[in-house]
Every structure is written in C-alpha cells, then in structure tokens.
C-alpha cells in the first residue's frame with residue numbers, strides 16, 4: 001500500500017538549486033573569455049620560445065597556433081555546453097519540477113496529507129496543459145463517502161477522521177502512482193487520471209473502487225462498512241463545456257451527485273443532461289427555504305395498529321411539501337436536500353412542534369393514550385439546541401412527554417458520544433419514548449441495544465415486503481421480534497400491504513403494525529375522522545362503556 005502522505009520538498013533544496021544555477025550562469029558568462037585569454041597566452045609563449053612553423057602564415061598565425069587556438073576554442077565550447085547541461089539546465093529543471101510539486105503539495109489537506117481542492121486544481125491544469133493537442137485525455141473521479149455523517153454523528157469525530165484516513169489509503173492503494181488523489185471536501189475525494197484514451201479506463205477504476213469498499217474499515221475495534229458514490233468525467237466527454245480544470249471537476253461532481261441520488265454505492269459517468277439536475281437542486285434549496293417561511297410544509301399521519309389490526313395505538317407524523325406548482329411532494333424528494341443544507345434542523349423543529357400541537361389536540365379530544373411518532377434525522381439530533389427544543393415544545397404545546405415517540409436510526413445509537421447519551425437520558429426522564437426506525441438496514445453491531453432504555457424496534461419494510469415469499473426475510477423478521485422481546489422492547493412492522501404479510505407478522509408476535517393495508521398516511525382531518533370512530537383509538541374501556549369493536553382490518557383507500 002502506498003503512503004498517503006506525499007514526500008515534502010525541503011525548501012532549502014530549492015534555495016541550493018537556485019544558488020547553483022546562479023554560479024553556473026556566472027561560469028557560463030566568464031569562462032569563454034578566460035579560456036580565450038588562456039589560448040592567447042599559450043600562443044604568445046609559443047612565439048616567445050621561437051618555435052615558428054615555416055608554412056601557412058595565414059592571418060599571421062602558423063599551423064601550431066591555429067591548432068592551439070582551435071583546441072582551446074573547442075574545449076571552451078564543450079565545457080560551456082557541459083556547464084549549461086550539468087550546472088545550469090539540470091538544477092533549473094529540477095527546481096522547476098520541485099517548484100511545481102511544491103505548489104501542488106503546499107495546497108494539502110492536513111488530515112490525510114493529500115492535496116486539497118486547490119492542489120487538485122493545479123495538478124489538473126498542469127495535466128490538461130501536458131496532454132493538450134494529443135489524443136490522450138485527462139479524467140477525474142469524484143468520490144463521496146456514503147452516510148459519512150452518520151458515522152461521524154454516531155461514533156464521534158475521532159472515528160470520522162480515522163475513517164477518512166482509511167478511505168484515503170484505500171483509494172491511494174488502488175490507483176497508479178502517477179494518478180493524483182486529493183481530498184476536496186469533508187467526505188469527498190477525487191482522483192485525477194491523465195493520459196487515458198477514454199472513459200472506459202475510469203469506469204473500470206470506479207468499479208474496482210466500489211468493490212474495495214465492500215470490506216469493513218476497522219475504526220478502533222469497530223468494523224464499519226461504508227460505500228462510495230462515484231462521479232466520472234473525462235475531458236473529451238465534457239469538451240464543449242469543460243475546457244478548464246474547474247469545469248472538468250464540476251462535471252465529475254455532478255455525476256457523483258447523480259450516483260448519490262440513485263442510492264449511493266454506484267458510479268455515474270457525466271453527461272450534459274446532468275446540468276439540468278444540478279440547477280434543479282439549487283433551485284430546490286431556495287424553494288425549500290421559501291416553503292418553510294411561507295408555511296408550505298404539512299404533516300400527514302399514518303395510523304399504527306395494535307397486533308389485532310383493530311385499534312390505532314399510535315400515529316406516525318410524515319412530512320409533505322405542498323408545493324404551489326408541483327403539488328404534494330414526498331419527503332424522499334426533498335429530505336436529502338434538507339439534510340445536505342442543514343435546513344433539516346429548522347424543518348425538523350417545525351415538524352416536532354406541529355406534531356406535538358396536533359397530538360395535544362387529539363389528547364384533549366379524548367385520545368388519552370395515542371402515541372405520536374416523529375422522525376428525527378441524525379443531523380437534527382446532533383444539533384446543540386435539540387434537547388432544549390424538545391423540552392420547550394412539550395412545555396409550550398402541553399403534549400404529555402410519555403405520548404411522544406422519536407424515531408431515530410441505528411447509526412445514531414452505535415457507540416454514541418456522551419452528548420447523545422445525555423440527550424437520550426434526559427428525554428427518557430421526560431417520559432419520551434424512542435423507536436429505532438428501519439431496524440435491520442444499518443449496522444451489524446447490536447451491542448448498543450443493551451445501552452439504551454429504548455422502547456420500540458421498527459422492522460424495516462424491506463424485510464416485510466417479501467416476508468410471505470422469502471423464508472429468509474421471515475427468519476430475519478422472527479429474529480428481530482425475538483431480539484426486541486428479549487430486550488423488553490415492543491416490535492412494530494412497517495410497510496404491511498397484504499393480509500398474508502399481516503397474518504405472518506402477527507403469528508411472529510409483532511406488537512403493532514403499520515402499512516397501506518390499514519391506512520396510507522392521511523391528512524389531519526381524515527386522521528381525525530378515524531380517531532373519532534367509536535371503536536378507535538381510546539384505549540380506556542372505562543371512558544366509553546358499551547361500545548362495540550369493529551371487524552379486524554381497518555382498510556382505508558389511498
């Protein structure tokens with residue numbers, strides 16, 4: 001494996017080379033007259049001792065004088081040339097090389113020792129100049145570490161740094177020595193590959209990189225698997241637009257974002273249509289800020305049923321964006337942008353307030369045990385104001401803390417920072433419950449489960465989807481139910497769409513179920529109607545004596 005840190009050029013070396021070059025230059029100027037004077041002296045001495053050759057007195061010089069002068073002149077030319085090559089040309093050339101290298105290396109990232117974005121730009125400019133006018137091209141791969149923030153948030157900044165160093169080494173080990181590897185953003189790397197004939201070479205490289213990342217990184221005893229989203233761009237493919245280093249890099253970044261949007265762990269080659277997508281993303285960010293200001297976000301609520309499928313025990317608040325132009329937008333389309341820009345902290349705060357306000361209204365109308373479940377993104381949880389914001393929301397809205405459930409992802413709980421532990425601990429004291437959303441899709445470590453007083457595991461709908469067809473999925477679901485129950489937790493199955501899935505999950509012992517079979521996410525008014533039905537959701541039989549129960553399966557059309 002090659003070393004990540006490139007060797008540093010000693011600045012004193014460059015100074016020595018400059019001095020040598022000056023001495024060489026002085027020599028070049030002074031030596032010919034010196035040698036010439038030596039020749040004249042020799043001839044004069046020759047004449048003085050009276051060795052006069054009888055023939056060829058051309059220009060007053062005899063043959064011997066001619067030979068002497070020619071020999072000295074030739075020697076002077078030879079010495080001059082050698083001086084030029086060995087004393088001046090070589091150090092000056094070396095100096096230029098060293099200077100160019102220093103200019104690249106001085107623009108380095110302190111954590112990995114790799115060139116940073118400015119260093120890569122410079123290297124790209126040099127490479128583009130070097131291969132200009134030839135059939136060979138310069139290409140760039142931009143690599144983004146998928147879910148890096150999750151590792152950073154859950155394992156701490158130290159582990160994050162360790163992961164970045166490990167990623168850098170892995171990339172460096174896979175590319176050629178001549179390729180430039182740079183760190184161009186927090187969790188973004190780039191590889192410059194010069195002298196290639198086309199994109200095929202980069203495609204192979206991208207695939208090899210993706211394969212290399214299937215193996216786990218050892219972060220101080222924690223085996224952590226990360227994947228990459230890779231964008232590829234080649235000078236030829238970006239001919240009209242990418243004549244400079246910046247533009248080429250931009251194209252590779254656009255392609256990388258396409259790979260990310262496709263779910264990560266894949267690569268995409270740049271094509272011109274991607275520019276449209278990028279502009280759209282920028283536009284989206286602006287529109288989302290406006291949406292928050294203008295109140296265009298709304299919450300819909302999806303009922304969560306008890307094991308019989310008859311009674312609503314909870315409801316999950318799910319975010320929607322009522323865009324005036326495009327209509328109702330699904331969170332899958334805009335939550336990644338909110339996460340990227342950090343706007344999720346503000347939007348998440350709004351979600352929490354709105355859900356608690358609504359929960360308090362339902363509570364006041366008699367739904368005394370209806371749990372309201374709210375999704376919390378890792379970035380929102382990590383925010384320093386998160387704990388205070390949950391507490392003040394509960395106080396302001398008067399929603400009982402024990403009816404609020406926060407859905408967090410596994411990444412947050414895996415070897416958490418003391419800060420995460422403190423936040424969870426304080427919220428649990430307030431009665432707030434925690435559910436692990438999409439359980440089974442994240443990490444292989446289960447050790448964190450014994451650390452926290454968590455209430456619920458939500459089986460990811462990926463395992464529910466084929467549960468009736470795939471015995472392996474059924475086995476995983478069973479294992480999750482047993483694990484949850486073994487730890488004194490409740491288990492909710494998500495994405496229940498068919499009666500068959502429902503029957504199976506019930507037989508496995510799931511405590512509650514959520515999915516289109518029971519209800520799609522509903523606007524407040526419709527959720528209200530469901531709650532107002534005589535059979536749901538009041539859990540307190542004393543409160544409504546004599547009421548009859550509905551038939552199982554609360555199936556509500558989309």
Ligand code: C2E
Nearest residue numbers: 318319330331351375376377495496497514515516517521
């Ligand atoms: P999630 O928390 O796992 O939410 C469940 C998602 O599954 C919802 O998608 C829901 O509509 C969908 N779903 C429910 N039942 C079924 C079913 O039977 N079949 C299928 N195919 N899907 C079903 P939705 O509303 O599009 O939300 C997607 C994800 O967006 C959520 O996944 C959650 O991770 C995120 N999200 C939604 N609202 C918020 C929010 O307010 N804050 C944060 N941070 N994330 C949110």
Ligand code: MG
Nearest residue numbers: 316375407437
């Ligand atoms: Mg959820």
Ligand code: MG
Nearest residue numbers: 437438458494
């Ligand atoms: Mg989920």
